[in-house]
Amino acid sequence: MNLLTVGTVAFDDIETPLGKADMAIGGAATYISLAAAHFTDRVMLVSVVGDDFPEETLNYMKKQGVDLGGLQIKEGEKSFFWAGRYHNNMNSRDTLDTQLNVLADFDPVLPPSYTEADYVMLGNLTPDVQIRVIEQLVKRPKLIALDTMNFWMDNTMSRLKEVMTMIDVLIINDEEARQLSGEYSLVKAADVIRAMGPKTLVVKKGEHGALLFQDNELFFAPALPLAEVTDPTGAGDTFAGGFMGYIAQTDDTSFENMKRAIIYGSAMASFCVEKFSIERLVGLQKEEIKERVKQFVQLVNFDAQL
């Protein structure tokens, strides 16, 4: 099955304790697409770039099965740009610069073939854009997942609440879950958030793994403990892309399959952080992903002998 995604395709300046990358390829939809393309044949990308975005990267995405029919390329304009510096613990970062550029007046337009998408992953963007994508769909997708962030909670909460009634899965981090719900306990937060719309909630906890809440079910996927994290940028988007890509590939929205999807998402994220930008996702082999998932099985597998 196919997967439609919307989000940024952008440049990042990144500083981490292990190095620096200038004008590196970034953007939520870039990571989502490249991760999902390892699973599903057709990823339909909705985004906007300036004419400064490298054709080489776009060609690579096409080669991976990413349909760029929904990518607007604005002549004479610049792509979205973000600069950030990670702290020593790699869990927190400072934003040094944000230049909206083409994103400032981005109006997503879905090509006709996109409007019957099977699965949808709405990457972190203003809720207005996320809603405009949903409004263009002529058929209810089998599953709509959404990522968002504290910025939209602070500034456009009513629109965020609106889009939350239209989706099935919300994918956010622990801080965002606490802010959105007003509850410190993630168990309590999950109840509050699911009452806002999404039946399923995924809470990303970075190096501490991820939680999946649905009805009275709860599943926890660890993050793989790594000797070295080079660059955490895009790890959350790569996680979401792996998660939704796996679900689209298997065409199975059951809780049991979502558990597997979370593990695949975690595996993809564990690759993402090994190198700067999208470097580790490029050329990643199916066999490597399988081996990584085996490591996750090893990591948590035990025989309780009950």
Add this chain to the structure above:
Amino acid sequence: MNLLTVGTVAFDDIETPLGKADMAIGGAATYISLAAAHFTDRVMLVSVVGDDFPEETLNYMKKQGVDLGGLQIKEGEKSFFWAGRYHNNMNSRDTLDTQLNVLADFDPVLPPSYTEADYVMLGNLTPDVQIRVIEQLVKRPKLIALDTMNFWMDNTMSRLKEVMTMIDVLIINDEEARQLSGEYSLVKAADVIRAMGPKTLVVKKGEHGALLFQDNELFFAPALPLAEVTDPTGAGDTFAGGFMGYIAQTDDTSFENMKRAIIYGSAMASFCVEKFSIERLVGLQKEEIKERVKQFVQLVNFDAQL
């Protein structure tokens, strides 16, 4: 098999966002003993209290199978006392008061029957006392585990390094592992720490679970996500007591069995935090523990379909 433990038996004043407990029963060895006693028939306690410590609690411990032959009761003296206040996230706390009292000149004396202990859990105390306990053993136990904290790293590092060469399992939290090794990555920290002596390292991450490192093996046990944490005091000691109690009961020091032991330790800790002090450990039933372990299986169990 039996388990020897040494550590504090004490009073705590505790403040958490959910309430207050004054002169509550506390102490590392109290939690370790009560947790371990749910698994193994005989827990041999080495500690010291003043004549202010309630006989009712001591009688309860005896009833649970805790041998108090190694507990010194100092007439006219006061028990060790600690007062602390937890922050809103329950992950950090301030120490408000510490009164060593009987602990100031504690010289552990093992009754003859203790000196052939099968398993040993050295609770958090000055490395001098931990070493003096080991020195009195006439037979090498099957497994010696040790807990310590940053205070001993700051003040008695050379003695701590000495005791680390005498043990098999070190059980510390993530911050302590980072301080002890000088490495931020827990994977790297584990290598550095195991080169100091212990073949096995358990890193407790509080609400984020625990990691078990041995040779090239790595296991992760989650903490149970809870709607409410009433009082985290003693959770780490309860975890260690459950871990070593389970190993003593099964008399099996294999890595596969240590995985189960970590899950049992995590289950015991998840009970501990539900009420103040030792309240939840008192009267806890075997069936409740079994049900809790089933929840851990549910939490991480998935079929990778590889």
